Amino acid sequence: MPFDTGLFEWLIIFVIALLVLGPERLPKAAQRVGRWFGKAKSTMTQFNHQINRELEIDELRKKVEAHEQLIKQQATGTELEKLRDEAEKTLRQAKNRAKD
Template sequence: MFDIGFLELLVCGVIALLVLGPERLPAAARAAGRWIGGARRMVSQFTSELDSQLKADELRKELREAGDVGLDDVQKTVRGALDEAKKYEHMIRSDKPVGKSETDKQTVSDQSPQDDASADSLESEPALQDPAQAPSDKPS
């Protein structure tokens, strides 16, 4: 940082000894050491804070760039999925009532007589669609 060699430090030490004297020189050296240590800590904190702010700015810039590119990809994907869903929209909005298909009828006829009896009993029982409509044992 400063281009100070050993000879310059020795000259400064001799001058300080002559000016301050041997009684006050140790106290002055301790005070100078504390001041230099505080200055070094302050400079290191400043540089670390500056580095962290620069890194944060770089990250924000990268996120903005990635967000702009990523947003376009997401929009394309969503549009593609919506277009694909519209192709099959006619299957969902069918006005025809859903009945048994030919394969379902054939499967029922291939069942054994036991299965026919159980299938008949299942078809004869009404299916409850809403649990609120279920008959309860408690009188109202």
């Protein structure tokens, strides 16, 4: 149960609410409280999902960076590194020409 309450505590809350609100207004009050708890639970669920998605995205970015580093290490001194350097040089030249 929420807030670590037991059956006895809920029974006391129910009896007090019955005495204060009366039997006519108690069902409507219970509905309102139920809606509030439902909305709060929904909001917390959405918040938790958002945080989990962001954590997963962060983990994926780290994995991609690690794989990029591994590929760069493996490509050192190979034809692939030469091709990459040429491509970067061509991109720099194109950017410089675009600026002018």
